[in-house]
Amino acid sequence: MNAIETPPELAARAGALSDRTGYDESFLGPVVPLPMPTDPTIETVVLPYTHFTVVHRPDRRLAASTAVCIDGSRLLENVPRDDAWDFDPRLPESQQSGNDIYRNNSLDRGHLVRRLDPVWGSAAEGDRANSDTFHYTNAAPQQDIFNQGKQLWQGLENHLLDHAAEFDRKLTIMTGPVLHDSDPPYRGIQVPLRFWKVAAFVQGGQLASTGYILDQSPDLTRDFERAMAGARPGDPPPLGPFRTFQVPVQDIVQLTGLDFGPLPAADLMPVTRAPAERWKRLESYDDMVLRS
DSSP: OOBOOOOHHHHHHTGGGTTOOOOOTTTTSSOOOOOEESOTTSOBEEEEOSSEEEEEETTTTEEEEEEEEEEGGGBOOSOOOOOOOBOOTTSOGGGSOOGGGTTTSSEEEEESSOTTTTOBSSHHHHHHHHHHTTBGGGEEEEEOOOOHHHHHHHTHHHHHHHHHTTTOSEEEEEEEEOOOTTSOEETTEEOOSEEEEEEEEEETTEEEEEEEEEEOOOOTTSOHHHHHHHSOTTOOOOOOOOEEEEEOHHHHHHHHOEEOTTTGGGBSSOOOSOGGGOSEEOSSGGGOOOOO
8 A cells, every 4th residue: 555655844733633543443342444445556644533543545635434433331422513624734735625625615514524423531532532523634525405315324323323232332433435536526626426334333242334325426317417517617516415325335345445354244234135226225214224
């Protein structure tokens, strides 16, 4: 794996983050490695924060993957929200997607690692984790329309934690955009049309996993190129409503080119249906497959 070295002048400014230990691969007991690209020509920078890590793609100015450890028994409540987004000083700002991408348009800064997921432990740890999630490296542009699909996506970790409470209150969540060469360009970046999420937990003494896709592709009843051609100069891509699916983890491996270690084999969703039928559209949490 090729890595990009941090220039000395940036390293000097990154002292405030120098004590971050990031994602713990042994957090659940069984080792669950950080998802990394399998293509050795893809350059990445591994950025540890408090209880989570971002694997950053400088060429796309976005994360390739994130991974967070959630200790449900030690989550902190009533931690004030900090909306002060900032660049990570360990990377050149030109390699990150800052506020220029989100200014005066319909795009939201979509947290990849959800704000409250790493906010556990001591009060000091919680404050650091809360602030750490507001780095641009932990954001990706998403449609600002709030609908049922997005509501399902944003509440997924809570639902999975409730499920994990029956077995083990620890949970690992991995999230990222599906980075395709065909993603539409906008203000110097390519806007991802899909996002993925993989959950890992211990169930009945064994490692278990589930996978999900959030799709904000343009409405398939419209011609995307025609919609793009009709947009005013500078408009963001014409994204569609959010649709949330539970999918085989192996499908996320194929979509992203990332290595998820033991998680495809631990998937609770059986891959027995035809490929065109095996993505399960979620209309509510009751639709989720959480037991093998």
